[in-house]
Amino acid sequence: MPKVLLISSHYPPSNLTGVHRARLFAKYLPQFGWNPIVLTVNEKFYEEKPDLGLNELIPHGQRVERVNAFKLTKPRLIGDVGLRAFFQLKKKAFEIISNEKIDFVYIFIPSFYLSLLGPLLHKKFGVKYGIDYIDPWVHFFPGSEKKFSRHWWSTWFSKVLEPRAVSKASLITGVAEGYFNPIFERNPHLKSSIKTLALPYGWDGEELKKLMDFQKNPPSFVQDNKIQLVYAGALLPKAALLLESFFTIIKNNIADFKDVEFHFIGTGKKNTTDQTFSVKNLAKEMGLFETIIFEYPERIPYFDVLNAISTSSGVFILGSTESHYTPSKLFNAFTTQKPIFALLNENSTAKQIIESADWGIVCSFNEDGCHDFEKSCINQFRIWKERTINNNWNYNSAKANELLVDKLTLKLAEAFNSVL
Numbered sequence: 001m002p003k004v005l006l007i008s009s010h011y012p013p014s015n016l017t018g019v020h021r022a023r024l025f026a027k028y029l030p031q032f033g034w035n036p037i038v039l040t041v042n043e044k045f046y047e048e049k050p051d052l053g054l055n056e057l058i059p060h061g062q063r064v065e066r067v068n069a070f071k072l073t074k075p076r077l078i079g080d081v082g083l084r085a086f087f088q089l090k091k092k093a094f095e096i097i098s099n100e101k102i103d104f105v106y107i108f109i110p111s112f113y114l115s116l117l118g119p120l121l122h123k124k125f126g127v128k129y130g131i132d133y134i135d136p137w138v139h140f141f142p143g144s145e146k147k148f149s150r151h152w153w154s155t156w157f158s159k160v161l162e163p164r165a166v167s168k169a170s171l172i173t174g175v176a177e178g179y180f181n182p183i184f185e186r187n188p189h190l191k192s193s194i195k196t197l198a199l200p201y202g203w204d205g206e207e208l209k210k211l212m213d214f215q216k217n218p219p220s221f222v223q224d225n226k227i228q229l230v231y232a233g234a235l236l237p238k239a240a241l242l243l244e245s246f247f248t249i250i251k252n253n254i255a256d257f258k259d260v261e262f263h264f265i266g267t268g269k270k271n272t273t274d275q276t277f278s279v280k281n282l283a284k285e286m287g288l289f290e291t292i293i294f295e296y297p298e299r300i301p302y303f304d305v306l307n308a309i310s311t312s313s314g315v316f317i318l319g320s321t322e323s324h325y326t327p328s329k330l331f332n333a334f335t336t337q338k339p340i341f342a343l344l345n346e347n348s349t350a351k352q353i354i355e356s357a358d359w360g361i362v363c364s365f366n367e368d369g370c371h372d373f374e375k376s377c378i379n380q381f382r383i384w385k386e387r388t389i390n391n392n393w394n395y396n397s398a399k400a401n402e403l404l405v406d407k408l409t410l411k412l413a414e415a416f417n418s419v420l
Contacts, residue, residue: 001030001033001034001035002033002034002035002103002104002416002420003034003035003036003037003100003101003102003103003104004029004034004035004036004037004102004103004104004105004106004416005036005037005039005093005096005097005102005104005105005106006022006025006026006036006037006038006039006106006108007039007040007089007093007105007106007107007108007114007117008022008038008039008040008107008108008114009040009041009080009081009082009085009108009110009111009114010022010040010041010046010081011023011038011040011041011064011066012051012054012055012057012058013043013050013051013052013053013054013055014043014046014048014050014051014054015048015051015054015299015301015302015305016048017134017201017233017328018108018109018110018134019054020201020302020328021108021132021134021201021202022038022108023054023057023058024202024204024405024409025106025405025409025412026038026059026062027057027058027059027062027204027405028405028406028409028410029409029412029413031406031409031410032409032410032413032414033413033417034413034416036062036063037063037065037096037102038062038063038064038065039065039067039089039092039093039096040064040065040066040067041066041067041068041069041081041082041085041088041089042066042067042068042069043066044068045068045069045071045081045084045085046081047072047079047081048299049299051301051302052301053301053302053303054301054302056210057207057210065092065096067085067088067089067091067092068085068088069081069084069085069088070084070085071084072084080110080111080113081111082110082111082112082113082114083111083113086113086114086116086117089114089117090117090120093105093117093121094121094124097121097124097125097127098125102125102127103127103128103416103420104127104128104129104130104416104419104420105117105118105121105127105128105129105130106129106130106131106132106171106416107129107130107131107132108132108134109131109132109133109134109135109137110134110135110137112137112158112161112162112165113161115131115137115162115165115166116161116164116165117129118130118131118165118166118168118169119164119165119167119168122168123168128170128171128419128420129168129169129170129171130169130170130171130172130173130415130416130419131165131166131169131171131172131173132172132173132174132199133172133173133174133175133179133180134174134175134179135179136178136179136180136182137158137162137165138158138159138162138182138183138186162183162186163186163187166183166187166190166194167190169190169194170194170195170419171194171195171196171197171415171416171419172194172195172196172197173196173197173198173199173412173415174196174198174199175198175199175200175201175326176198176200176326176349177196177198179198179326180196195415195418195419197411197412197415198349199408199411199412200326200331200349200353200403200408201326201328201331202331202403202404202405202407202408203331203332203334203335203400203403203404203405204335204404204405204406205335205404207306207335208306208310208335208336210303211303211306211307211310218307218311219304219307219308219311221261221263221294222311222312223261225259226259226260226261226313227259227260227261227313227314227385227388227389228260228261228262228263228312228313228314229260229261229262229263229312229313229314229315229316229341230263230265230308230309230312230314230315230316231262231263231264231265231267231315231316231317231318231329232265232266232305232308232309232329232332233265233266233267233328233329234266234267234268235264235267235268235279235318236320236325238320239318239319239320242318242319242320242343242365243279243282243318244282245373245374246318246343246377247282247283247286247288247293248286248374249374249377249378249381250286250288250292250293251286251287251288252374253378256378256381256382256385257292260292260385261292261293261294262292262293262294262316263294263295263296263308263312264279264293264294264295264296264297265296265300265305265308266296266297266298266299266300266305267279267295267296267297268297278295279293279295279297280295280297283295305332306332306335306336309332309333309336309338310336310338312338313338313339313388314333314338314339314340314341314360314384314388315329315330315332315333315336315338315339315340315341315360316340316341316342317329317330317340317341317342317343317344317350318342318343319342319343319344319345319348319350320345325344325345325348325350326348326349326350327342327344327350330342330350330353330354330359331403333359333360334357334359334400334403337395339359339360339361339384339387339388339393340354340359340360340361340362341360341361341363341380341381341384342354342360342361342362342363343362343363343364343365343377344362344363344364344365345364345365345366346364346365346366347366348364350362351364353399353403356396356399357395357396357399357400358393358394358395358396358399359393359395359396359400360384360393361380361381361383361384361387362380363376363377363380363381
């Protein structure tokens with residue numbers, strides 16, 4: 001059985017989105033003839049609090065190699081754990097490849113800097129490698145308008161380092177084509193030499209069973225007389241204007257929302273930072289906070305997130321003005337069998353997924369906005385609300401099952417085979 005070295009800066013017990021992708025691919029690759037070895041950083045060096053419950057989702061016998069990292073300094077100079085552990089990961093990867101036959105290396109980004117391990121390992125050992133784009137690397141990092149700031153340097157380094165990282169790659173994958181197509185616009189000479197594959201996040205049908213094993217109590221906000229939607233996860237900076245527009249719609253149509261609550265969970269450790277905006281402050285300005293809009297900024301364990309969604313009325317998805325954005329949250333809705341109400345760019349692949357599976361309603365917009373966005377959105381929400389109250393959702397399980405992780409992992413394994 002060929003071996004693949006999966007390199008990720010985080011792994012359970014971290015509950016970052018990319019961690020679930022790496023974990024699920026590692027879980028299912030053996031079914032398709034590949035033996036995965038996971039190389040990651042010891043959770044003691046993560047900035048976020050470890051989510052120990054996620055260890056329950058690592059298959060028995062899975063090989064995970066963990067390395068140390070340089071500790072955070074005060075003042076905080078380098079936060080990125082992939083950068084703080086880069087040399088330790090490189091050393092361990094060299095050791096593994098020196099002592100046993102590794103057929104392929106597959107690197108998950110972010111941390112973006114880990115992708116630089118690819119050309120180093122290729123040069124030293126001749127091993128082929130691939131990179132999985134969970135987020136685009138080259139983009140405008142919020143705060144970059146301030147010259148020579150940390151964010152300005154992040155933007156500058158991304159433009160300089162990405163061409164080196166992908167220069168010898170055999171495979172580039174991403175959540176959607178929009179995540180990696182710009183690479184070839186910037187580096188057209190690489191188009192013919194690199195295989196590409198779009199792989200949505202996907203979902204695992206076994207996770208709800210695992211949730212039931214935990215026997216979770218309903219979250220404190222559950223009320224039988226309310227329609228409750230859950231948004232779980234970080235808020236993108238480019239979603240700020242969209243959220244403000246939606247809150248304005250709620251304010252202008254308050255009668256339609258008198259029995260509705262939106263619960264934002266894990267939206268940030270602090271209510272305001274230089275990179276995020278505050279749901280609480282925006283809702284307060286519009287007189288919606290703690291009547292219709294609720295925020296719990298602290299991250300909570302993954303099973304608590306699933307539990308909150310499973311006991312709610314539905315999942316709220318707030319997209320981005322960027323058309324490539326594909327939220328992982330829609331797969332939590334598949335897992336828990338809950339309908340989605342989403343605000344998404346009309347070109348988002350998530351819009352197509354939700355509508356084809358009849359798993360909710362999408363209020364869409366284009367790059368120039370939408371002149372009738374408020375009218376369209378409130379009408380769409382009224383339809384969503386009525387169907388939810390009447391339990392009138394015809395979930396197309398066949399469509400949803402096309403995005404089960406084992407089926408996506410089969411495509412990934414086939415891509416590994418093809419580049420070898």
